[in-house]
Amino acid sequence: MLDRDVLREEPERVRWAIEVKGVEGIDLDQVLAIDEEWRELKAEGDSLRHERNRISEKIGELKRAGDEQAAQEHIQRSGELKESLEEVEQRADTLEAELDAALFELPNIPHESVPVGEDETDNVEVDRWGFDAPRELSDPVIPHYDLGEELEIIDFERGAKVAGGGFQFLKGDGARLEYALIQFMLDLHREQGYTDVFPPIAVNSASMRGTGQFPKFVEDAYRIGGANDEPYDDSDLWLLPTAEVPVTNMYRDEILLDDDLPIKHQAFSPNFRREAGEHGTETRGYVRVHQFNKVELVNFVRPEESFERLEGLREEAEEVLKRLELPYRVLHMCTGDMGFQQAKKYDIEVWAPADDMPDGPEIGGRWLEVSSVSNFGDFQARRAGLRYRAERHESADYLHTLNGSGIALPRTVVAILEYYQNDDGTVTVPEVLRPYLDGQEVIEGHDPVGESAVGAGRKA
């Protein structure tokens, strides 16, 4: 949510933000008019109430003095005032509600360093890493979804059977690889100064609103009890779409001390997303699923430090891929593709060499977004009531929030299965992960289970 003062004092910047972010359906002049009228009514209501308070005070005095008749007269006047007051305040409340609703619809203002552009084609690549001397690839590279099934380490069919499409089993070394990645990432980020938090997996509507998932993305969430299109209130529960929700809301409506900042939390959790309608070759396999694991990084910082911290956060996230020795690139997201709440955002995309896509790198394969790191400025903080007190004697101010996926796990698994694939169909375990796999160097796969494998000729 934007500051009302920004709206009033710099409407042109707000107008610019709406335009370059491509937000539609907003009549800013209308919003400004509502604000204007609300302020007038507010002033009017305040002075009416002032008068009424005076009279009420007087009634008390008269009653104590025993002047019942004069008291009655004042009571009458007070009643009259109450009527006009109610009328004015009701209109003011209506307008303020409209104003708040409108403020929720206004996007965050992009930082001046953000490239202006319409869509993903206008994002600017700012870095590319690991392509100077890449590993020698298997020929051909088998896509992870085929290899995963062949090796019996990812089971899409049985996942669909027990939960539905978009859910899958990881089996044997597949599951162990996932655990290893989780532990590796958590250890790395702890090294970088992060404090672990294991959050609630269910979050209430108030939290979803605090981080900005609601009201826009209700249809993307999994509701616990009740259908998504039924009315919900603050206490209804949802499965978290990202640990950003519980962790950012952790200090909601609190005032932190200057000494507390910066706070760096990392949170491992499963994430649940409906991803309605997202099916096809681009999302096939372990790329866009309904449940996936992620280690999320959340920072709470002093306002003046947030843009510098964003660069630090980006390096912290990149370090995961560097240590895994997976080639990747970094994109500076343009205004039209950066999202509603962000002031500045980078995407980190890992190289998955199996499937050639038109917008992939020249040497083949494709880019998979594994992390996006964002600075929200005070946009989320204002929405969630996250404040800090710089000096004990000063009033509290909104702090700044940032987050970054410390790399989404499934796509990292995809990159490993494809990039570290060997000609014999096995997969070499990246060196940094071996300690987490009891020293295992190669994933060779497992025998299939069940009669269907016999029919397919994969088992005698």
Next chain:
RNA sequence: GCCAGGAUGGCCGAACGGUAAGGCGCACGCUUGGAGAGCGUGUUCCCUCACGGGAUUCUGGGUUCAAAUCCCAGUCCUGGCGCCA
């Protein structure tokens, strides 16, 4: 799930229908040779250029001229009982 108690400013804590005592911490000012003590102001939100005003005793309703106080509903916390991976 049942029963009981509770929720007041940054913190502690009164008031229990008449318009939120008192204390503590912190900051600034006055005072002082200096320190301490003392005094004053500030340490929530909103409107206003400002003066000033309004709101705020967990939340939402209600009664009343007037609600922290009385009534109803809810949330959370504490304790006891029950259930339980």
